[in-house]
Structure formats: C-alpha cells, structure tokens
Amino acid sequence: MNLGLKELRRRPGRFGAAAAALVLISVLTLFLGGLLDGLYLGSTGALRAQPGDLMTFSGNSKLSVIRSRITGEQRAEIAKIDGVTAVGGVGFALVSAAVPNQSEPASVTVIGYELAPAGVPDRPMVGEAYADQSLETKGVRIGQVLAVGPKQLPIKVVGFVSDTNFLQQGALWTAPTTWREVLASARPDQTLPSGTFQAVTVQTARATDPAGQASIAASIDRSVAGVRTVTRDDAVLALPGIKEQNSTFTAVIGVTLLVAGIVVALFFALLTLERTGMYGVFKAIGASSGQVFAGVITQALVVAVVSFLVSVLLVVLAAAGIGDALPLTLVPRRLATTALALTVTAALGAAISLRRVVRIDPAAAIG
Amino acid sequence: MTALQLTDVRKTYQSGDDEIVALESTTLTVPSDEILALVGPSGSGKTTLLSIAGGLLGPTEGRVMVGDEDITGHSPRELTSFRRRRVGFVFQAVNLVPFLNARENLLVVAEFAKLDKKGAKERAEQLLGELGLGDRMDNLPGQLSGGERQRVAIGRALMNQPELVLIDEPTSALDTKLGEQVMQLIVREVKARGTAAVIVTHDLRMTQFADRTISITDGRIEH
Numbered sequence: 069m070n071l072g073l074k075e076l077r078r079r080p081g082r083f084g085a086a087a088a089a090l091v092l093i094s095v096l097t098l099f100l101g102g103l104l105d106g107l108y109l110g111s112t113g114a115l116r117a118q119p120g121d122l123m124t125f126s127g128n129s130k131l132s133v134i135r136s137r138i139t140g141e142q143r144a145e146i147a148k149i150d151g152v153t154a155v156g157g158v159g160f161a162l163v164s165a166a167v168p169n170q171s172e173p174a175s176v177t178v179i180g181y182e183l184a185p186a187g188v189p190d191r192p193m194v195g196e197a198y199a200d201q202s203l204e205t206k207g208v209r210i211g212q213v214l215a216v217g218p219k220q221l222p223i224k225v226v227g228f229v230s231d232t233n234f235l236q237q238g239a240l241w242t243a244p245t246t247w248r249e250v251l252a253s254a255r256p257d258q259t260l261p262s263g264t265f266q267a268v269t270v271q272t273a274r275a276t277d278p279a280g281q282a283s284i285a286a287s288i289d290r291s292v293a294g295v296r297t298v299t300r301d302d303a304v305l306a307l308p309g310i311k312e313q314n315s316t317f318t319a320v321i322g323v324t325l326l327v328a329g330i331v332v333a334l335f336f337a338l339l340t341l342e343r344t345g346m347y348g349v350f351k352a353i354g355a356s357s358g359q360v361f362a363g364v365i366t367q368a369l370v371v372a373v374v375s376f377l378v379s380v381l382l383v384v385l386a387a388a389g390i391g392d393a394l395p396l397t398l399v400p401r402r403l404a405t406t407a408l409a410l411t412v413t414a415a416l417g418a419a420i421s422l423r424r425v426v427r428i429d430p431a432a433a434i435g
Numbered sequence: 436m437t438a439l440q441l442t443d444v445r446k447t448y449q450s451g452d453d454e455i456v457a458l459e460s461t462t463l464t465v466p467s468d469e470i471l472a473l474v475g476p477s478g479s480g481k482t483t484l485l486s487i488a489g490g491l492l493g494p495t496e497g498r499v500m501v502g503d504e505d506i507t508g509h510s511p512r513e514l515t516s517f518r519r520r521r522v523g524f525v526f527q528a529v530n531l532v533p534f535l536n537a538r539e540n541l542l543v544v545a546e547f548a549k550l551d552k553k554g555a556k557e558r559a560e561q562l563l564g565e566l567g568l569g570d571r572m573d574n575l576p577g578q579l580s581g582g583e584r585q586r587v588a589i590g591r592a593l594m595n596q597p598e599l600v601l602i603d604e605p606t607s608a609l610d611t612k613l614g615e616q617v618m619q620l621i622v623r624e625v626k627a628r629g630t631a632a633v634i635v636t637h638d639l640r641m642t643q644f645a646d647r648t649i650s651i652t653d654g655r656i657e658h
Binding site (some may be wrong): 071074075078079345346349350351352353354355356359430431433 | 534548
C-alpha cells in the first residue's frame with residue numbers, strides 16, 4: 069500500500085487545483101513547443117533533407133542561399149578535395165503558384181537539385197516536380213499542372229514528398245533547368261549562368277565523424293577561393309530567424325516550466341503544512357522521514373504525469389481544430405522532453421517540502 | 436521482566452535565560468504485564484513522561500530502558516526503529532488516517548515496518564475482529580462512531596506486537612459508559628498479550644481499571 073497513491077485514489081479532489089494548474093502550464097508548454105517545432109520544421113525541411121554532410125556557400129553571402137552563388141568551376145574544384153565523394157548544386161526560388169480550382173495561389177519554393185535529398189526521388193523531367201505533402205492542403209494533387217511564378221510557367225506535379233519545406237513555403241522539387249526558368253521569370257536580375265547554383269551540397273567519406281567533416285570543410289575553404297563551407301546543421305541554423313526563434317521559444321518554455329515547479333512547490337508546501345499533525349503521527353508509529361517524503365514525491369509525480377496526459381489530449385484536440393492556420397506540430401521528441409521536464413520539475417518542487425518533513429517532530433503527535 | 440525502567444530521568448527546556456523543568460528526576464519501573472495509570476492535572480508532566488517512555492523525546496538526564504533496550508542515547512533514526520518494533524501508541528486525538536479504512540489504518544504500521552503483507556493483513560483482521568469491528572473493517576474513520584475509532588486506534592497500537600503500549604487520555608472524548616467500555620477493552624487486550632501499558636488520564640474514575648495508579652504534579656511523581 070503506497071499511502072501517497074491511496075490518498076490520490078480516495079481523495080483526488082484535494083489535488084484538483086494543482087492538477088488544473090499543471091494541465092494549463094503543460095498545455096502552454098506543449099503549444100509553445102509545437103509552434104517552435106512547426107516553425108522549425110516548416111522552415112528547414114529542404115536543408116535538413118540535403119544528402120551532403122556539408123554545404124558550401126559563397127564567402128560573402130553570410131550563409132544566405134538567396135545571396136550565395138557557386139559557379140560550375142568552384143563546384144568542380146570542390147569535387148577534387150580529398151574526402152569529398154559527391155557534390156550537387158541546389159537552388160531556390162520563392163514564388164507563388166496558381167493551383168487549379170483554387171481561388172488563392174499557393175506560396176511555393178521551387179528547388180532545383182542535382183543530388184536527391186532524403187525522401188525525394190531522383191530529378192524529375194523538365195517541367196515536372198515532386199511537391200511537398202503540405203501543398204495538399206492548398207488543393208494540390210498529383211497530375212495537376214501548376215502555373216508557377218509571374219510568367220505562370222507550367223509545372224506538373226508527379227508525386228508527393230514530406231518534410232521538405234523551405235521558409236514555411238511548400239517545396240516543389242524540380243530539375244535544375246526548371247528551377248532556372250522560374251528564377252529568371254521571378255527575378256530577372258538574378259538570372260544565373262548555366263552551371264551556377266546558389267549553394268552546393270557536399271557528400272563526404274566522413275559522414276559520422278564531426279572532426280573529419282570539419283577538416284574537409286576547412287580544406288574546401290582553403291583550396292577554393294571565395295567559398296565558405298559549413299555543416300548541414302549550421303546551414304539550417306543560419307536560415308533567417310531560426311536561431312532567434314529557437315532561443316526565444318526555448319526561453320519562454322523554460323520560464324513556463326519554472327512556473328510549474330513553483331506551483332508544485334507551493335502546493336505541496338501548503339499540503340505538508342496542513343499535514344504536520346498526520347506526519348507526526350506517522351513518525352510516532354515508526355515511519356522514517358524518507359517513507360513520509362516518498363508519499364509526497366509519489367503524489368507530485370502522479371499529478372504531473374496525469375496532468376501531462378490530459379494536456380496532450382487537449383493540445384491534440386486544439387491542433388485538430390486549428391488545422392493549418394498555425395504551424396503547430398507535435399513531434400514525439402518534444403512530447404517526451406516535455407513529459408520529462410514536467411515530472412522532474414514537479415519532483416524538484418515537491419522536494420522543497422523535504423526539509424519541512426524532516427523537521428516534523430513525532431512528539432507533536434502526543435499532546 | 437521489566438517493560439519500562441526510568442532511572443533518574445529528568446527533562447528540562449530552555450526558554451531564553453530560564454530553564455523550565457518539565458519532569459523532575461524520576462525513577463519508575465513498570466513490569467511487563469502491568470497496567471499503570473498516570474494521573475495529574477494539565478501541565479503536570481505526564482505527557483512528557485509518556486513521550487520519553489515511548490522514545491518520542493530524549494531525557495535531559497537519566498536512563499530509559501524499554502525491555503532490554505537502553506534507548507537513552509539513541510539517534511532519531513534508532514528511536515524510529517525502536518518505536519516501530521517495541522512500542523504502541525494510542526493518541527488522545529485518536530489520529531486515524533482519514534482516507535484509510537479501519538483495516539488499512541492498522542496495516543500502515545506494518546507498511547512502515549516493512550512486514551510481510553499477507554501476515555499483516557491476517558493480523559489486522561484478527562485484531563479488528565477481537566475489538567468487535569469485524570464488520571467495519573472497510574469503513575473509513577468518518578463512517579465510524581467515536582468509540583469505534585478509539586477501538587481502531589487500540590488495534591493500531593497492538594499491531595506491531597509491542598512490549599509497551601502508551602495510551603494518552605483514551606476516554607477524554609467519550610461519555611462515561613463508552614469510556615468504561617474502552618478501558619475494559621484495553622485491559623482485556625493488553626492482559627491477553629502480556630503487554631505492559633501506561634495510561635495517562637485526568638479522569639480518576641478510570642483508574643479502577645489499572646493495576647497501579649501514580650500521580651504526577653509539577654513534574655514530580657508521587658508514589
């Protein structure tokens with residue numbers, strides 16, 4: 069018989085206030101985390117899916133794919149570097165596309181690629197594209213011909229891929245020729261010569277060796293003039309707003325969890341104060357401080373876990389209701405870390421009561 | 436065999452620069468099958484004496500033996516272990532756990548002592564049966580009368596088969612008839628087990644149930 073669990077089962081109402089507060093805090097934490105993940109995934113998919121461990125940009129571009137230019141000659145030099153196994157150009161054009169039977173155009177990123185990213189088939193024919201699954205909500209279907217960019221260039225959708233968006237815009241993965249046409253139609257001032265891409269993805273022989281990758285990146289930058297090479301992860305972080313978004317949301321989530329800890333600490337401090345007499349009796353009849361405190365911690369953990377489960381249900385329902393109005397994505401890792409953070413915070417909050425429990429005098433049980 | 440032996444036990448407290456004497460130098464022997472009534476007015480030191488005998492308080496001076504165990508110099512952890520094994524308490528305010536039924540209020544003692552669960556359950560049910568609560572085992576304290584709650588408390592005090600039971604004002608919240616019934620029950624259960632008991636009471640009518648009565652006034656025992 070665990071006294072803490074018994075009380076929870078017999079008198080759940082006593083813990084209603086703390087549970088309600090934790091549910092709200094957990095909902096907020098999951099919502100913030102879901103928005104952060106949704107924004108992150110929706111902005112970075114195209115780069116995260118790149119097949120190379122490294123990405124090379126022009127040296128003066130500040131790692132911006134829009135500002136960067138890598139020529140065919142630079143690509144050829146990169147391919148010769150020791151440790152480089154493949155080099156593929158990649159280019160991006162942010163435009164809008166008219167979707168058949170839809171009154172609103174869809175914001176898309178036309179991406180021309182040489183090396184197939186993860187989950188994306190090899191290059192389609194010119195004039196064709198693999199569309200990111202997210203474009204289905206905009207009415208895009210396989211077989212449709214989208215009118216892309218200011219000149220309404222026809223691009224036929226031949227398949228769907230997932231988690232490949234770029235800066236919250238649905239990706240259309242195309243042959244480089246198609247991408248160049250779209251880019252030239254949208255930004256005539258940015259027409260690129262044949263063979264030039266905005267960036268290149270670099271596959272190396274040291275896929276699982278960060279030190280090796282760093283060494284190859286340094287070799288590329290030393291040997292090829294006017295370039296800067298970073299890991300794929302660093303390229304992702306360099307996308308506009310990603311770092312700031314991560315740090316802001318993470319800070320807010322951290323503060324929210326701190327509030328959760330304070331709520332639990334206050335609740336169990338009050339509960340312990342209220343129970344001084346009962347805990348005194350327990351100690352008088354032979355309970356150790358550890359046994360008494362185990363009951364307190366058990367209750368804190370159960371309340372935290374149950375509150376978390378209820379909050380997950382609420383957030384899932386909210387996400388279903390919100391649809392694609394907000395970029396809310398619940399990923400398993402976020403759920404797991406939130407559950408862990410909430411239970412650890414609850415345990416630490418309840419631990420504040422340990423000192424009070426230890427100091428309860430069993431002699432107070434008599435007279 | 437002696438259940439309780441206090442030798443020159445004294446208890447004082449500091450209050451600022453003053454020393455308050457709660458218990459004057461006390462020597463007391465309680466044989467293993469004796470029921471001792473301890474009477475005195477409020478503030479006389481009887482609760483202090485009970486607390487020292489039960490290992491809830493340490494004496495300032497003197498020696499405390501319960502059975503063959505000298506608890507005088509025990510650490511708090513050792514005193515907790517001692518209480519778990521050798522002493523039973525019946526508190527004035529009864530102090531049953533409100534969210535545990537009668538059976539579970541007894542099993543709590545076994546839980547803290549980490550005793551065998553099956554054996555503990557059988558013992559608890561046997562005790563409650565002997566105390567006339569066989570059909571009330573699943574009732575919560577709020578569903579029991581004052582007398583029934585007191586009987587559960589007596590059962591809890593006997594659950595760990597103690598050598599010494601310390602009972603603080605068992606009849607203070609009961610009417611005379613009920614009080615007598617509870618005292619008869621205490622005597623019956625304690626004598627049946629060869630356990631010694633020290634009963635603190637301010638009600639002189641209850642002393643008839645004890646083998647011996649001693650008075651305490653201003654921290655001093657009058658034999």
